[in-house]
Amino acid sequence: MSEPEPGSGRTVLLVARREFRTRVRSRSFAIGTGLIVVLLAGLVLMQSLLFGRSEHTTVGLAGQATALAAPLRSTAHTLGRDVDVQEVTGPAAGVEAVRSGRLDALVTGAPDALRVTVKDQLDGTVRAALVSIVQQQVLDAQFAEVGLDPKQVSQNVAAAGIRVTALEPADPQRGQRLALGFVTAFVLYFSLVFFGSAVAQGVVEEKSSRVVEVLLATVRPWQLLAGKVLGLGAVGLLQLLVIGAAGVGLATATHALPVPGAALGALGAGVLWYLLGYFLYATVFAAAGSLVSRQEDVQGVLTPIILVIAVAFVVGVNLLLRDPADPASTVLSLLPPFAPVLMPGRIAAGVAPAWQVLLAVLLALAAIAALTWLGGRIYAGAVLRTGARVRLRDALR
Amino acid sequence: MHDTVLAVDRIAKRYGDVVALDGMTFDVRAGELFGFVGSNGAGKTTTMRIVLGVLAADAGEVRWRGRPITLADRRRIGYLPEERGLYPRMRVLDHLVYLGELHGMGTNAAIGAAERWISRIGLRAHRDDRVQQLSLGNQQRVQLAAALVHAPEALVLDEPFSGLDPVAVDVLAAVLRERAEAGVPVIFSSHQLDLVERLCDRVGIVRSGRMVACGTVDELRAGGSARLTVTAPQAPPGWADGLPGVRVLGTEGPRTLLELADGADDQSVLRAALATGPVQEFSRHRPSLTELFRDAVTAETRAA
Ligand SMILES: Nc1ncnc2c1ncn2[C@@H]1O[C@H](COP(=O)(O)OP(=O)(O)OP(=O)(O)O)[C@@H](O)[C@H]1O
Numbered sequence: 001m002s003e004p005e006p007g008s009g010r011t012v013l014l015v016a017r018r019e020f021r022t023r024v025r026s027r028s029f030a031i032g033t034g035l036i037v038v039l040l041a042g043l044v045l046m047q048s049l050l051f052g053r054s055e056h057t058t059v060g061l062a063g064q065a066t067a068l069a070a071p072l073r074s075t076a077h078t079l080g081r082d083v084d085v086q087e088v089t090g091p092a093a094g095v096e097a098v099r100s101g102r103l104d105a106l107v108t109g110a111p112d113a114l115r116v117t118v119k120d121q122l123d124g125t126v127r128a129a130l131v132s133i134v135q136q137q138v139l140d141a142q143f144a145e146v147g148l149d150p151k152q153v154s155q156n157v158a159a160a161g162i163r164v165t166a167l168e169p170a171d172p173q174r175g176q177r178l179a180l181g182f183v184t185a186f187v188l189y190f191s192l193v194f195f196g197s198a199v200a201q202g203v204v205e206e207k208s209s210r211v212v213e214v215l216l217a218t219v220r221p222w223q224l225l226a227g228k229v230l231g232l233g234a235v236g237l238l239q240l241l242v243i244g245a246a247g248v249g250l251a252t253a254t255h256a257l258p259v260p261g262a263a264l265g266a267l268g269a270g271v272l273w274y275l276l277g278y279f280l281y282a283t284v285f286a287a288a289g290s291l292v293s294r295q296e297d298v299q300g301v302l303t304p305i306i307l308v309i310a311v312a313f314v315v316g317v318n319l320l321l322r323d324p325a326d327p328a329s330t331v332l333s334l335l336p337p338f339a340p341v342l343m344p345g346r347i348a349a350g351v352a353p354a355w356q357v358l359l360a361v362l363l364a365l366a367a368i369a370a371l372t373w374l375g376g377r378i379y380a381g382a383v384l385r386t387g388a389r390v391r392l393r394d395a396l397r
Numbered sequence: 398m399h400d401t402v403l404a405v406d407r408i409a410k411r412y413g414d415v416v417a418l419d420g421m422t423f424d425v426r427a428g429e430l431f432g433f434v435g436s437n438g439a440g441k442t443t444t445m446r447i448v449l450g451v452l453a454a455d456a457g458e459v460r461w462r463g464r465p466i467t468l469a470d471r472r473r474i475g476y477l478p479e480e481r482g483l484y485p486r487m488r489v490l491d492h493l494v495y496l497g498e499l500h501g502m503g504t505n506a507a508i509g510a511a512e513r514w515i516s517r518i519g520l521r522a523h524r525d526d527r528v529q530q531l532s533l534g535n536q537q538r539v540q541l542a543a544a545l546v547h548a549p550e551a552l553v554l555d556e557p558f559s560g561l562d563p564v565a566v567d568v569l570a571a572v573l574r575e576r577a578e579a580g581v582p583v584i585f586s587s588h589q590l591d592l593v594e595r596l597c598d599r600v601g602i603v604r605s606g607r608m609v610a611c612g613t614v615d616e617l618r619a620g621g622s623a624r625l626t627v628t629a630p631q632a633p634p635g636w637a638d639g640l641p642g643v644r645v646l647g648t649e650g651p652r653t654l655l656e657l658a659d660g661a662d663d664q665s666v667l668r669a670a671l672a673t674g675p676v677q678e679f680s681r682h683r684p685s686l687t688e689l690f691r692d693a694v695t696a697e698t699r700a701a
């Protein structure tokens with residue numbers, strides 16, 4: 001009788017279940033998850049403060065509009081906003097000032113037909129103040145005439161408005177999206193490093209305690225490795241979902257994100273990329289761990305791997321914040337070692353076209369296949385060798 | 398009863414320049430206790446690890462019931478490795494259940510078996526303790542229970558008695574006897590030769606990676622020669638030299654230990670002793686396992 005593998009699936013599941021239970025019941029899991037949620041809450045809160053209102057606004061007035069200085073200041077004040085009003089010599093100089101950022105807005109034109117020029121978008125309070133001033137102007141003008149139909153009057157008032165011209169129109173949610181991208185990249189970076197290290201530490205624990213010999217007398221190395229990777233990966237996924245749910249909940253509650261769909265989308269992309277990144281790195285971490293026999297030596301073999309993920313995070317976030325469409329961040333976000341941190345960040349920032357996402361996923365899948373094969377071989381070759389650090393060459397023989 | 402369960406056939410293993418095993422061959426039969434003895438570094442542990450597949454042999458074959466052993470067969474073996482090891486932070490019961498399940502037991506069966514072995518091996522009070530909280534001897538008991546929990550069809554135990562207190566030694570000896578009587582072949586290594594002699598049906602003596610003697614203690618004795626102990630206080634040194642078929646193994650004070658070649662006459666030895674003066678002790682006995690073992694080891698140093 002030649003039964004091939006006695007219940008491989010069950011064995012892997014048993015190992016995974018042990019890993020999952022041990023980890024989820026541990027104090028470090030609860031503390032770690034709590035810490036991230038708190039951190040996230042802080043970020044969301046900061047964000048709603050930062051993007052909710054900018055400090056104060058400088059408005060330039062040119063031509064006939066200079067007459068509006070006093071009413072604008074007082075109306076804005078009643079709306080709770082300090083507005084600095086400056087007179088500019090002409091529309092051309094005003095536009096230049098707006099472009100360079102010295103002015104937040106330039107107001108020109110007749111008081112009943114105001115034109116506003118801004119860089120990207122007009123502050124809501126200033127807009128409200130201007131509109132109410134214009135309507136007041138129209139109303140005053142109408143009263144000056146005699147025998148008007150009241151219906152006509154109210155129609156004219158309602159029609160009165162301002163025309164806003166943006167010099168460099170931008171996605172109104174750009175800031176929020178960038179922040180979302182940053183948070184996503186951070187959570188993924190953290191998860192990958194944390195659970196990757198957990199895999200390595202688990203491997204070393206089994207080696208240093210020598211329990212691996214009892215296990216491998218009844219289980220194949222790949223079954224033990226697969227069980228460990230799946231079990232810890234499931235813990236990571238659980239944590240990610242808890243953090244994600246907390247994040248989406250917080251963002252919705254504080255209205256930090258005007259687009260509720262964006263958070264859910266980021267969460268979905270985050271989960272996908274967590275899985276890709278985790279499976280990409282898990283066997284690498286496991287292989288590295290299997291080379292040493294003592295907990296003290298783990299850090300030494302893990303540092304290079306963690307460094308790669310950290311570089312992806314730091315470089316990626318910098319590029320992302322400066323310009324998410326930058327070619328450098330685009331290229332990096334396609335490469336498997338960096339994609340798991342960068343791509344979800346770019347997706348959340350809304351700058352990753354579908355073909356790039358697909359390409360990155362395919363590349364990551366190919367890399368996972370290659371690294372799982374290589375890492376599995378190193379692990380199987382090294383896990384039973386105790387004592388000195390195993391050289392890669394010996395492990396692969 | 399000669400149904401061989403486990404056969405080790407001409408296994409060879411080198412570590413670089415060190416030859417650890419060199420044509421190691423023996424078999425273990427259903428229902429027998431097989432003692433595996435040999436000096437430090439002789440190759441006992443290496444053999445056992447190859448049987449369990451945690452180490453690959455360079456040459457040779459391990460057979461299970463007549464065919465090459467597979468992982469499925471190895472799952473039916475209970476193994477106690479020389480370097481003990483369990484998950485330090487797991488609780489005793491959980492750990493045993495987990496190992497039972499890994500060996501293919503259902504959860505309920507594993508829980509039942511784990512509870513039974515915990516009681517049997519005297520760990521009831523430590524059932525819910527973490528392994529790392531136990532004393533070394535108690536950890537060793539857990540490790541033994543781990544080798545037994547899945548009702549193995551063969552037991553391979555590397556120095557199972559080391560580190561146990563006398564009560565635990567008795568319990569383990571009884572457990573091993575009982576398993577053997579249930580038809581399970583048990584192979585264990587030990588340096589406590591009196592224990593091996595008392596317990597084992599057959600003994601294999603290993604030297605430099607080979608089996609140099611294998612059989613029941615009686616069979617091994619048959620190969621060895623009879624011994625005489627003579628206490629003659631007034632005998633001068635060298636009194637027994639030159640007696641035909643007699644070799645002097647050593648003297649301790651008035652006492653002389655002699656080895657008799659086959660067919661040598663013990664009465665002529667007695668007469669020679671009486672000729673020196675009074676003889677207070679004259680006894681003939683068969684060599685103990687310890688003596689047989691020493692012979693094998695001396696043969697090693699002579700050969701080297
Ligand atoms: N990992 C290893 N690397 C190099 N040599 C080894 C290794 N393991 C064992 N050996 C060598 O193989 C030989 C057999 O060792 P083994 O551990 O099998 O002996 P043993 O009979 O179990 O001894 P002991 O009674 O001391 O436990 C020894 O010469 C030992 O030095």
Ligand SMILES: [Mg+2]
Nearest residue numbers: 441442443479
């Ligand atoms: Mg040994």
